[in-house]
């Protein structure tokens with residue numbers, strides 16, 4: 001399906017035909033110029049109750065590429081990545097201000113379908129979280145929820161998704177075995193396969209390697225480089241080398257003491273091409289962080 005068609009169909013499925021303000025063209029105040037962004041964030045702030053966890057975020061995320069969010073613990077990376085598929089909705093008290101556009105649709109439009117959003121924009125978490133079911137059933141779960149595929153179709157989706165996640169060869173002879181018997185790295189690739197099975201456009205990854213050993217980490221990084229040919233990837237990582245290795249764009253966040261109180265709020269300091277962030281960043285705070293003088 002062409003991107004255009006996909007976008008139009010998305011808009012209709014998510015918010016109906018009423019284009020309204022959602023059709024405004026997407027522009028941001030700063031950062032690299034991204035042609036045809038998948039996401040455009042304008043003045044985005046996320047709060048938990050009255051506490052503002054991250055504020056004033058303006059950035060655009062390119063398609064078929066890898067964008068990294070880095071910064072010290074607590075600066076709002078997880079909070080922000082969750083706004084991209086509305087998983088913050090599931091957290092009591094969480095609220096999002098500003099605008100989060102997905103192509104030309106407003107993700108927070110009152111008519112938007114969170115279910116359809118989460119199908120198109122999948123998420124992989126820090127700790128691999130396979131269901132206590134067989135390898136096959138883990139991958140078949142999403143397609144079964146979304147429709148009633150025939151057994152033969154389901155077999156095909158499961159194989160394709162496991163191949164896409166570079167896991168097929170290791171599990172093809174034990175698809176009926178429990179997913180919990182896999183190693184941590186295999187479980188994480190299974191979670192990636194599970195997200196691929198519902199044919200997403202975007203995969204959000206929140207520190208996907210932090211529970212893995214270096215070899216399993218390398219395999220996930222190699223997999224990401226493969227996946228970006230077909231998918232848009234956003235990764236949160238506390239591992240700067242990982243951001244430098246895999247991503248094309250990097251957003252660096254810090255926490256600042258909120259002038260209205262003593263709580264710290266996350267802010268985007270700089271967003272640019274990864275090679276620039278790691279060689280000649282514009283902001284001295286970014287430089288201090290990437291050279292290890294701070295953080």
Ligand SMILES: Nc1ncnc2c1ncn2[C@@H]1O[C@H](COP(=O)(O)OP(=O)(O)O)[C@@H](O)[C@H]1O
Nearest residue numbers: 048053072073074075076077078079080091266
């Ligand atoms: N569910 C939540 N309820 C209340 N506060 C939260 C919740 N999740 C995160 N926070 C707070 O929001 C801030 C940003 O957290 P988070 O997004 O997890 O940061 P990071 O992923 O960069 O470490 C922190 O101060 C954290 O304590």
Ligand SMILES: [Mg+2]
Nearest residue numbers: 077078079236
């Ligand atoms: Mg986090």
